[in-house]
Amino acid sequence: MGARAAFAAVLCLLVPISPAAGQEWGAWHMVGPFDHPGGSGNIDAPQTVEKDLRRLRAGGPGLKPDVKLRGVGGARLEWQILPESESVADVGEISFRELLTPPKQTKRKNWWEHSVVYMYRTITVEEAMQIPLRCGSDDGLRLWLNGELLVDLAVGRALNPSNHILTFNLEAGVNHLLVKVANGGGEWGFQLVQREIGKIDQDAVHAAIDSGVEWLLRTQLLDGSWSAHPEYRAGSTAYAGYCLLKCGVRPEHPAIQRAHAYVLQHPSDFNYSTACELLFLCTLNRAQDRSAIQDRLDRMLDWQASTGLFTYPVHPGGNSLAPDLSLTLYSALAMHACEVYGVEVSDRAWARTLDGALSCFEGVSRSSQARDQGAGFRYHGGRAITGSMTTAGLSVIDLVREGLDGEFPAGSRRRAQTATDAGLAWLHGKMNWHENPGQGGEHHYFWLYGVERVGSLLELDELGGVPWYLDGAEYLIGAQGTNGAWINGVDTILALLFLKRASLRVPAESGKSLDLNRTRWITTDAEASLSLVANLKSEMVVWVQEVHSVERERLAWKDQTLRVQQVEYVATPGEGGAPFQLGVVTADPHQPTDDQRYAAKGTLPEQGEWDIVARMHVLIEPVEEGAEPKVEILESLPLRVYAPDVISPDQLGYAAQGKDNLLAGVEVEINASTSSVQGETKAAHVADQRLGTYWICSAEDRKPYVSIKMKRPVRAGRVLLSNVAPHLDGEDRPKPLVVELVLNRKRKIRTTMDQDSLRKTVIDLGGTVTIRELKVRILSAQGCELGKCALGFSEIELLPH
Numbered sequence: 122m123g124a125r126a127a128f129a130a131v132l133c134l135l136v137p138i139s140p141a142a143g144q145e146w147g148a149w150h151m152v153g154p155f156d157h158p159g160g161s162g163n164i165d166a167p168q169t170v171e172k173d174l175r176r177l178r179a180g181g182p183g184l185k186p187d188v189k190l191r192g193v194g195g196a197r198l199e200w201q202i203l204p205e206s207e208s209v210a211d212v213g214e215i216s217f218r219e220l221l222t223p224p225k226q227t228k229r230k231n232w233w234e235h236s237v238v239y240m241y242r243t244i245t246v247e248e249a250m251q252i253p254l255r256c257g258s259d260d261g262l263r264l265w266l267n268g269e270l271l272v273d274l275a276v277g278r279a280l281n282p283s284n285h286i287l288t289f290n291l292e293a294g295v296n297h298l299l300v301k302v303a304n305g306g307g308e309w310g311f312q313l314v315q316r317e318i319g320k321i322d323q324d325a326v327h328a329a330i331d332s333g334v335e336w337l338l339r340t341q342l343l344d345g346s347w348s349a350h351p352e353y354r355a356g357s358t359a360y361a362g363y364c365l366l367k368c369g370v371r372p373e374h375p376a377i378q379r380a381h382a383y384v385l386q387h388p389s390d391f392n393y394s395t396a397c398e399l400l401f402l403c404t405l406n407r408a409q410d411r412s413a414i415q416d417r418l419d420r421m422l423d424w425q426a427s428t429g430l431f432t433y434p435v436h437p438g439g440n441s442l443a444p445d446l447s448l449t450l451y452s453a454l455a456m457h458a459c460e461v462y463g464v465e466v467s468d469r470a471w472a473r474t475l476d477g478a479l480s481c482f483e484g485v486s487r488s489s490q491a492r493d494q495g496a497g498f499r500y501h502g503g504r505a506i507t508g509s510m511t512t513a514g515l516s517v518i519d520l521v522r523e524g525l526d527g528e529f530p531a532g533s534r535r536r537a538q539t540a541t542d543a544g545l546a547w548l549h550g551k552m553n554w555h556e557n558p559g560q561g562g563e564h565h566y567f568w569l570y571g572v573e574r575v576g577s578l579l580e581l582d583e584l585g586g587v588p589w590y591l592d593g594a595e596y597l598i599g600a601q602g603t604n605g606a607w608i609n610g611v612d613t614i615l616a617l618l619f620l621k622r623a624s625l626r627v628p629a630e631s632g633k634s635l636d637l638n639r640t641r642w643i644t645t646d647a648e649a650s651l652s653l654v655a656n657l658k659s660e661m662v663v664w665v666q667e668v669h670s671v672e673r674e675r676l677a678w679k680d681q682t683l684r685v686q687q688v689e690y691v692a693t694p695g696e697g698g699a700p701f702q703l704g705v706v707t708a709d710p711h712q713p714t715d716d717q718r719y720a721a722k723g724t725l726p727e728q729g730e731w732d733i734v735a736r737m738h739v740l741i742e743p744v745e746e747g748a749e750p751k752v753e754i755l756e757s758l759p760l761r762v763y764a765p766d767v768i769s770p771d772q773l774g775y776a777a778q779g780k781d782n783l784l785a786g787v788e789v790e791i792n793a794s795t796s797s798v799q800g801e802t803k804a805a806h807v808a809d810q811r812l813g814t815y816w817i818c819s820a821e822d823r824k825p826y827v828s829i830k831m832k833r834p835v836r837a838g839r840v841l842l843s844n845v846a847p848h849l850d851g852e853d854r855p856k857p858l859v860v861e862l863v864l865n866r867k868r869k870i871r872t873t874m875d876q877d878s879l880r881k882t883v884i885d886l887g888g889t890v891t892i893r894e895l896k897v898r899i900l901s902a903q904g905c906e907l908g909k910c911a912l913g914f915s916e917i918e919l920l921p922h
Contacts, residue, residue, distance in 0.1 A: 144252070145245040146210050149203035150186075153238030154193045154221055160235040160305030161260030164275035170239045170299075174268040177297040181268075184241055184299070193236060194227030200241070210254075210315040214280060215240075217302065217309040233309050240300040240311065246291045255595065256313045257284035261303035267296055274555060276562065277305045282312045283599035284555045286592040321591045322598075326620055329598050333617045334368050336605030337361055338376050343847040343879045344775040345379030346387075348813025349610035352437035355387040356394030357610060359401035364614040366404045367623040371640065375768040381405060382776035385413060392433050392448050395421045399455035403462035411464070418459050421452055422470055429477025430501065445501045446481045449474060450513040453520040460524065471524040475533055478517040481510065482540045495546035497559070508551060508558035512571025515544045516624075519578045545575075548585035554596035566607065566615040569593060577624035594620055642762045651735050651757035661764065663690050663703065663733055664720035665757075672755060676739050684740040686710045686752060688719040695730030695761065703733065710740050710750075725764035728849075732759035772879065778841070783919040784808050788832040795819040797911045807917045815845040817913035818899075825912055828896040835892050838922020840884040842874060842897070843915045851878040855904035857912050863896040876903055881918075889922050 155168050169190055176182050190198040203220075206212045218233050244252075256264065256272075259280035264272040264287075272285050289296075302311050341347055341361070349357040362380035370377060384398050395417050402410045402417075424434045430444035431452040453474055456466045483506055484496030497506035498514030518537050522529065529537045551558040557568035575581070576589045583589060597616050601607055607616040618624075644652040644666070652667040665688060676683055690703040704721025725731055735757040740750040779785075793804035797817045804827050806814035818825035844856050862870040862884060875882045899912055 143247045143250070144210075146206075146208055147243035147245070148207035149212065149215075150184075150200045150241045151203055151217075151220070151238060152190060152192075152198050152200045153217065154224065154233060154236035155190075155198075155238070156193050157235055157237035157303055161277040161303050162275050162305065164261040164263055164273065164301070164303050168237065168239070168301075171263075171265075171301065174265060174299075177265060177268040177299055179267040179292040179296055180294050181297065183243065183295075183297055193224045193229070193232050196224040196226050203240075206242075211313060214282075214310055214312045217304070217311075231306065233304055234306040235304070236309075237301060237303045238309075240302070242298050244289070244291060244296045244298060246293060246296070248293045250291050252289045252291060253316050253318050254287050254289060254313060255283045255285060255316050256287065256311070257281040257599070258302045258312075259308050259310045260305050262311070263301040265297075265299040266290075267292070275303070276555075280308070280310045280312060281596070281599040282314050283596040286316075286552075286554055286587070286596060316595070318588065318591075321594055325598050326594055329594075329601055330368055330617060330620050332601065332605035333607070333613055333620075334365060334370065334605075336613060337365060337610075337617075338370075339849040340610065341376050341379065341848055342812040343772070343843065343881065344779060344812055345381075345383035345773075346776075346812065347610055348811070351811045351813060353391055353394045354389040355384045356389055356391065356397045358387075359384045359394070359397040360614055361610065363397065363401040363404055364617050364623075366401070368617055368621050372405055372407075375765050377405070378768060379773065379776065381407075382773050385410075386777045386780065388413075388417065390420075390435065391437055392421060392424050392431055393451055396448075396451035396455035400458050403455075403458035403464075406462060414459060414462060414464055418455070418464060418466070421455060422466075425452070425470065425473060426477075428480055429473035429475065430480065431474075431477070443501055444477070446478060446498060446510050446513050446517070447500060449477050450517055453517045453524075456524060457520050466524060468525055471521050472530050472533070474517060474524075475521040475529065475537060478514050478521070479533065479536050479540055481514055482536075482544075484540065484543045495549065496540075496543040497547040498540075498544065505559050506547075507560040507564075507568075508548075508553075509560065509564045509568040509571050511544050511547055511558075512568065512575045515541060516571065516574045516578055519575075545579075545584070550585065552585035552587045552589065552592070554593060566612040569597070570615040570618050573619040573622060574624045577622050590622065642760055644758065644760055646758055649758045650755045651737060653733065653735055653757050653760045655733060655760055655762045657762070657765070660722045660724050661703065661762065662720060662722040663735070663760075664718035665735060665737065666718070668737070668755070676741065676753065676755075678742040684710045684712075684742070684750070685717070685719070686738040686740055688721070688735055688737045690721050690723075690733055690735050692725055692731045692733045693759075694727070695732060701726060701731075728764055731762050731764055733762055734759050775881065778881075778918070778920070779810055779812075781920050782810060783835045783837050783921070784829070784831075784917075785810055787835060790830040790832075791827065792830075793818065793827040794825050795822040797913075807914050810916070812843060812847050812915050815913055815915040817845055817911040820911045821908055823908035824898070825907070826896055826898040827914065827917070828894065829917065830894045831892065835919055836889050836921075837892055837919035838886050838889045839920045840886065840895070841916075841918040841920060842882040842884070843918075844874070844876075844878050845913050845915050847878050847915050849878065853904075854878075855902055855910045855912060857899040857901075857914070858903040859900040861898040861900055863898065864890060865893050866896075871900070874903075886922070892919065895919075 157163060157166065169188065176184060186200050192198040217238050223232050257280050260277045261275045262272050263270065266289055271287060300311060346358040347361045358380050362377060365377060384401060389395055399414060399417050402414050425431050426444040428444060430446065431448040432444040433442060436442050460466055481498045481501060482496065483499060497511035499506050500510050518541055556562055557564050572584060572589050572593055576584050597620060606613045640657040642655045650669050650672050651665055653663060654666045655661060655663040678684060685708045687705060687707045689705045691700050692703045693700045703723040706719040706721050737755040739753050739755055741753055743750050789808055791804045791808060793816060795818045796804055797819050804816045807816045807827055808829055816827055840862060844851065846854050856876055857874050859871060859873055870884060872882065872884050897917060902912055
């Protein structure tokens with residue numbers, strides 16, 4: 122396909138967005154591909170195009186269109202015009218792999234890899250003005266306006282049109298825009314979008330929060346934990362639970378119950394984890410957790426160093442690290458949560474925390490200048506100033522202010538105010554959404570959450586001169602994956618806390634009322650024959666709220682009452698399936714009924730959406746005295762409800778079960794028939810006491826097995842097997858069906874695996890058995906055929922009888 126035809130094919134579905142009056146956007150010109158060793162990681166290396174940026178100054182002549190250019194394989198390149206791009210600010214996503222002509226001279230099969238392309242256009246305005254825009258690229262990006270470099274980022278990433286939130290300061294007359302996009306491999310694109318300041322699609326924010334919450338719920342493991350950073354024990358689980366609560370998930374939800382059980386069973390000796398446990402337990406606000414909260418707070422305060430900063434005290438890696446501002450931030454957040462819960466923190470602890478934060482402030486020795494010039498915060502002495510640490514310092518200072526009832530100690534008052542003013546001033550010109558100022562891609566989402574904390578705690582609509590929530594939310598909505606997550610579990614938590622504005626003292630109403638979180642549903646159609654109410658408590662309770670007046674008048678007997686024989690409630694899965702009888706309420710048809718509600722209760726068998734229909738059997742008054750009355754059935758409209766996952770005592774017990782695993786601390790040798798080469802799927806994962814890791818065989822393995830040899834015998838009475846991906850997202854994954862246990866190379870036991878991802882398969886050995894070697898063979902599978910799919914286990918446990 123020729124270049125012009127390719128342009129048309131790619132652009133035919135795009136809806137151009139016309140610029141405002143007084144703006145004239147020139148057509149996009151494009152040239153490439155050029156050889157670019159290093160690909161996306163080498164945005165700096167200049168091509169001929171960018172060697173004379175002086176021509177791109179405001180009012181300047183612009184690029185020379187007739188300069189000889191050589192591209193990939195030495196091919197001669199010329200600037201070409203992007204069709205239908207003139208007078209249009211946003212032409213939609215531009216795909217260079219589709220639009221550029223593949224060079225004939227190169228032997229490279231994937232000519233777009235390690236290549237770069239340039240785009241150029243003019244923007245003519247009648248008078249000087251500011252234009253708010255956003256743009257994104259796949260992969261690295263440089264962007265110049267009037268010869269000034271506004272974006273300079275070497276990175277491999279997918280295109281998000283909100284990667285960069287920009288404001289173009291245009292001068293009257295002709296302005297020049299030059300864009301350079303480097304590609305490492307895969308997709309290759311760019312998009313520029315004109316935006317409106319002060320507006321955001323609130324429905325999109327709601328949807329993003331809901332989708333992120335649902336992803337967290339789907340990835341919770343069967344023991345109530347989440348798999349991120351297992352070395353921190355319950356830390357990431359507590360943080361996820363805290364996030365869900367902040368997003369409005371009700372405390373009674375099974376996911377919260379399971380997380381709560383796990384956190385109580387696995388207290389940590391690491392400060393990040395302990396602080397997150399306090400955030401979760403205090404936000405959950407259960408009176409019976411008071412002693413657990415006090416114990417964790419006391420231990421955390423013991424980890425405050427003489428400088429006022431907090432330490433781990435021992436890093437999960439086993440080594441001791443210096444106290445730092447990041448730990449101090451989480452400790453201050455936990456201290457604040459404890460006081461909201463009702464557990465006091467001493468003024469001395471708060472005052473020392475302030476001293477610790479101020480020790481990380483770069484302007485501490487030049488406070489008279491810092492207020493005006495701006496000064497940031499560092500992780501600890503000797504580290505660089507970063508955006509994430511500056512927002513951490515500002516947050517700690519404000520939390521201390523509240524902890525001390527609004528009054529800093531006399532000796533710290535001036536320094537605290539100077540640090541606040543200087544920290545806020547430092548943010549000017551550094552409000553990037555695509556990276557952490559001063560640290561690039563490291564702790565990117567921690568920086569974004571830091572922006573939310575400062576903006577919410579200090580009740581500021583703008584930070585660094587920009588509307589931080591509107592711009593940040595726009596970026597995060599664009600960066601969210603199709604599965605609802607942002608990169609990983611922790612980044613998803615941080616993104617949700619930003620979107621929810623979790624640091625507000627008064628919670629913001631954002632995010633839809635998720636069906637998974639609702640507990641009451643009512644028929645809304647005023648013309649329905651029967652109006653229903655469903656209420657979720659420990660069971661689903663449903664009743665008839667009202668019989669429509671028309672039906673009541675039509676079916677009433679002479680005494681103006683109805684004669685009801687029975688009411689049956691039938692539930693059908695929202696996506697179709699076999700109906701389930703939720704309950705039947707019988708009545709005495711010979712007794713007049715008027716105000717009865719015919720309430721039934723029951724447990725829906727599966728999690729998800731259900732449509733409940735009521736069928737009321739009403740007797741019709743006979744015309745002739747003594748005749749048998751006929752029956753008419755009034756049927757309600759379906760009432761859509763949501764049934765949460767039904768949680769059993771056994772499932773709550775999974776939180777503590779790992780502590781009883783007899784393999785913990787035992788030296789073992791683990792072998793397998795094969796192991797998949799995809800990801801970390803080593804056989805050793807079946808006995809690492811972590812449900813987030815797993816072993817799977819190669820897809821071609823027709824006789825998969827895994828064996829465990831103990832260096833010393835273990836006396837056990839039960840063997841527990843957990844499926845790979847033991848969470849809701851793993852429901853559709855192929856699983857072992859029939860397995861065979863071989864004990865000590867002699868005794869064989871066959872069993873059928875539980876196909877529920879949230880349940881373990883328990884094999885009772887019939888008493889206590891001394892085990893030196895255990896082999897588990899997979900004999901058949903559910904959802905695939907042996908030798909055609911990868912199967913395995915996340916964990917094999919030995920428990921007492």
